[in-house]
Amino acid sequence: MSSDAPVGARPPAGKTFFGHPRALSTLFLTEMWERFSFYGMRAILVLYLTAAVADGGLDIGESTANAVYGTYNAMVYLMALPGGWVADRLLGARRSVLAGGVVIAAGHYVMAIPTGWSVFAGMALIVVGTGLLKPNISTMVGDLYERDSARRDAGFSIFYMGINLGAFIAPLVTGFLGEKINWHLGFGAAAVGMTFGVIQYVAGRRNLGDAGAHPADPLLGADRRRALTRAGVAAAVLLVALLVLLLAGWFTVDTVVNLLTVLTVLVTLGYFTRILTDREISDTERSRMKAYVWLFLFAAAFWLIYDQAGSVLNIFAADRTDRTVGGFTFPASWLQSVNPILIIIGAPLAAGLWLTLGHRVSTPTKFAVGLVLNGLSFVLMAAAARAAVGGDLVSPWWLVAVYALQVAGELSLSPVGLSATTKLAPVKYASQMLGLWFLATAVGDAVGGQVARLAQSWSQSTYFLTFGLASVVLGLAAVMFTRQIRGLMAGIH
Structure with a gap:
């Protein structure tokens, strides 16, 4: 675009x-x-x-x-x-x-x-x-x-x-x-x-x-007609596929969700394959795209945890937190307003910090910080879940602290990733790279939705601790490989 x-x-x-x-x-x-x-x-x-x-x-x-x-x-x-x-x-x-x-x-x-x-x-x-x-x-x-x-x-x-x-x-x-x-x-x-x-x-x-x-x-003339025809054919194929699922008795919520998750991953793989195998991009651009693959995976892992605020954490807020203040029990969904207000407060502070640090902190390192903070938020949630064992209600301040860690992680990764996307983009694909950055969130959310199924079969403390520590380990691994990723970035900080 x-x-x-x-x-x-x-x-x-x-x-x-x-x-x-x-x-x-x-x-x-x-x-x-x-x-x-x-x-x-x-x-x-x-x-x-x-x-x-x-x-x-x-x-x-x-x-x-x-x-x-x-x-x-x-x-x-x-x-x-x-x-x-x-x-x-x-x-x-x-x-x-x-x-x-x-x-x-x-x-x-x-x-x-x-x-x-x-x-x-x-x-x-x-x-x-x-x-x-x-x-x-x-x-x-x-x-x-x-x-x-x-x-x-x-x-x-x-x-x-x-x-x-x-x-x-x-x-x-x-x-x-x-x-x-x-x-x-x-x-x-x-x-x-x-x-x-x-x-x-x-x-x-x-x-x-x-x-x-x-x-x-x-698109004009024949090209426009051809594009609209292809879109119509694609829509018809989708409708036929849905009809087949319906007639076969497979048209269930779980089936549709699983198919859409697979579709999201396949579209992403196809997009990266198309760019990396394009003979019209230079060796330097291809190297930068290889670095971007790593940043993309880090971002997807980040959103996998972060966007569970509206699902797993929202259910925890409804079932496990004491939300009564002065005789009024406020809605669990009100805690979803914590994240944006923290971003409004924190965004200028983060911008000032990155401006002060300049190139002394590389893009992969900032991604690593985001992953570690995101992981620590789930480690903290594991402690909150343990405190709620036996039906005890915990303070909503647990969730406020969790969201504060996540917002700090987001401000380390999200705006930096958007900037890196524009800097690492091959010239030929410059206008399409913003869509590719959105795909990182799509993959993280799609896979995260499947991962979140485990929150019902595992104990909550085990669930949060497992994926929290996994994010921390991934962040530390990103730090270890920062030099290699920066080398692939070919002069881009």
């Missing part, structure tokens, strides 16, 4: 937003409401799936619910690849974002229907819509600035504040409505949030100028 605006793609002059183009406010609010809907629904999803039917839930086993949650997250990030392609070749970023927002809102409204099937149909729509919106709205933010503009990074920092603001507010609203009143009312609140996002996006379109108005590399 291109992040360079064509000549004349600047927004109109006039009022500014914190000293930045007024269009940034439109994109900021769109992203804030999209994240509100995403994290709001995600905060109560597993709790709804596992709740008893008498309590309005689906009474799905924890292992299956955790796998559904992980696969859903994986599909959201996997769809960023075709979503970016649609914008680049067919619709342009602006129309893709609008279409994505409408589809996301529709998905949440479907989930608000009080029936058992609505949650899965709604999630499918949200996956498609997020794939169209998420990567392309970031592209539009980039289009507001010249590539070498000193304000570009600051603009993205403001934009990312919108992400975390929406993620912070969402669980407080949907969690109260879903857990205290009705699950589908919580899903409905997420739908209303995305609707607000779409309305203000349409109302603010005059501020956008030409940013994202046209495809970066449009």
Whole structure:
């Protein structure tokens, strides 16, 4: 996906937003409401799936619910690849974002229907819509600035504040409505949030100028017809496959989840194979991509643990923590707001730290720090689980401390990984590498969803300690091989 605006793609002059183009406010609010809907629904999803039917839930086993949650997250990030392609070749970023927002809102409204099937149909729509919106709205933010503009990074920092603001507010609203009143009312609140996002996006379109108005590399004539035909054939094959599964009696939640997990891994393997075997990239670019493979694996291992906050840790919050304050028992999902508020506080501190350290700390070392901190969070969770043995409720401060460690790890790995992705990318694949970085999260979430099944069959302390120590060991191994990885990076720090 291109992040360079064509000549004349600047927004109109006039009022500014914190000293930045007024269009940034439109994109900021769109992203804030999209994240509100995403994290709001995600905060109560597993709790709804596992709740008893008498309590309005689906009474799905924890292992299956955790796998559904992980696969859903994986599909959201996997769809960023075709979503970016649609914008680049067919619709342009602006129309893709609008279409994505409408589809996301529709998905949440479907989930608000009080029936058992609505949650899965709604999630499918949200996956498609997020794939169209998420990567392309970031592209539009980039289009507001010249590539070498000193304000570009600051603009993205403001934009990312919108992400975390929406993620912070969402669980407080949907969690109260879903857990205290009705699950589908919580899903409905997420739908209303995305609707607000779409309305203000349409109302603010005059501020956008030409940013994202046209495809970066449009398909025309026969090429366009050929691409649409292939897409239609792929859709038909998918429908036939689903029909076969249904007629054979294999169309179950577990079967679909397992197939999507395999698909995520195969797409990733195919993507890396395509790049590494491409004869048009130079030996230096190929070497850097080999280094990136290691960073990718480290990132996938990180997200495997980190994104269990909404599944395994969310269930722990519901079942094993004392959430009563002054006679009021606050919803378990409220603890999902801890992560974004810590990111808002910690992101400027992390940015200042990396700026101070400069090149004295390499990218692989920063990844190693992230893995170690992430692993220590699960080691701490093992202690919390041990304290809860026998049905005792533990303080929610255990989870706050766990999330603090995880956020510190995220700030060591995630923004650094995004930067490394752009620096290590072969020229030919520069516009596609952001999608490849999203694949690291997709793989981590897909595999993590399968791993999280073990949380029901193992003792909780054993589960957390095993994977916590595994992450710490992997982080230490990354430190040991830092010199070799830096050598493959061929001059990139």
